[in-house]
Amino acid sequence: MxxxxxxxxxxxxxxxxxxxxxxxxxxxxxxxxxxxxxxxxxxxxxxxxxxxxxxxxxxxxxxxxxxxxxxxxxxxxxxxxxxxxxxLMQRGEVRIGTSDTLCKFFLLPYLEHYLREYPEIHIQLSHGKTPDIVRWLRDGQADCGIVHLPVDTEWFDVIKLAEIQDCFVVGERYKHLAQEVVPLREVFGHPLIVLSQNSNTRDFIEAIAEEHGLQLKPEIELGSVELLIEFARIGLGVSFLSREFIEPQLREGTLYEVRTAEPIPSRTIGIATVKGKPLPTAARKLIGLLQEGIHTQLGEG
Missing domain, CATH: 1.10.10.10 (Winged helix-like DNA-binding domain superfamily/Winged helix DNA-binding domain)
Known part of the structure; x- marks a missing residue:
């Protein structure tokens, strides 16, 4: 003994x-x-x-x-x-890093369910762009990050959650652009409204422009998806947004999708965690809930 x-x-x-x-x-x-x-x-x-x-x-x-x-x-x-x-999930904390957009349009419904199921768990939610979230994970300030992929897989384990499709949208003033398929060059010839620099979405649209020999010269740069939606709606230009985040406006007819001749690749939302670092029970439960919810949606679809 x-x-x-x-x-x-x-x-x-x-x-x-x-x-x-x-x-x-x-x-x-x-x-x-x-x-x-x-x-x-x-x-x-x-x-x-x-x-x-x-x-x-x-x-x-x-x-x-x-x-x-x-x-x-x-x-x-x-x-x-x-x-x-x-x-037993009677106490604990989960620290999540994500963007305002992914929090509102993707994570929030799952958090609501999670906290109903486990009311004693404390949620620490930090908002930022992908580089911020990556830094928080590496510095131990977040347990998991909900991000647009890709991220550096040398540092992180990544679980793919959902595919999203970006598109260009306009309000009533530029509605004529949505009435037929138009080349990207023509879209880029109108006032463009995009997210500010150092975001995954901004990098994505810049890569699209470069691939097609175009130069991105935004008329307006904004810091939130809500403003991108509103600026397009009132006719200030063409906004670049994820279709999944504007489905209500598309259904209501307050925004119109511009179909481009050159297809825009889809992107993936995923969960990033630091390789080899054990996750708290509360974080593992949340990740499991997200995976289960996504698979259920796909099955229903």
Whole structure:
């Protein structure tokens, strides 16, 4: 037996006043309990118990030791209970990094369900662009990031969640662009409204422009999808947005999709976590919920 087990055995014998009862509670044999007490007494060089016909009684030295050991055992029991609460999702925290857009249009419905299921879990949500989220993950400030892919797989494990399709949209003023298929060059000839630099979406549209020999010269650069939607709606130009995030406006007819002759590749939303770093139980549960929800949607589709 290691020292911890010797002290655990000593604690149970002292608590019950019986070698037999201690053996039952520890699920070991009575001789094993007696031998453990003998070992501990030899290590400490003192007698810990007075043997009596109907059990044992602590010596003065044993009583002093018991008070200290009891504090340690009770602290360990409290610690084990706390860990069990984490396992049962009765306490814990999950730190998520994502963009305002992905939070509102993608993550929020799942968070609502998650917190109804696990109300004791604390959510720490940090908003930023993909480079910010990558930095938070690497610095240990976030457990997981909901991001547009790709990200550096040398550092991160990535779980693909959903495909999204970007498109150009206009309001009533430029509605004529949505009435037929138009070349990208023609779209780029109108006032373009795009997200500001250092975002995955901005990098994506710049890559599209470069691939087709075009130069991206935005008329307006904005910091949020909500503003991109509103600026297009009131007729200030052509916005570049993910179709999944503007389905209500497309259905209502407040925005119109411009179909381009050159197809725009789809993109992927995924969860990034740091390679080799164990995730808290709360974070694993959230990731599982996201995966399950996406697979359910695909099945219904």
């Amino acid at each position: 290691g020292n911890l087990e010797l002290y655990r055995t000593f604690y149970m014998v002292a608590l019950t006043g019986s070698v037999t009862r201690a053996a039952e509670l520890l699920f070991i044999t009575q001789p094993s309990v007696s031998y453990a007490i003998k070992q501990l007494e030899e290590q400490l060089g003192i007698a810990l118990f007075i043997r009596k016909p109907k059990g044992v009684e602590l010596t003065a030295e044993g009583n002093v030791l018991y008070r200290h050991v009891a504090e340690g055992m009770e602290a360990m029991a409290t610690g084990e209970q706390a860990v069990e609460q984490f396992k």
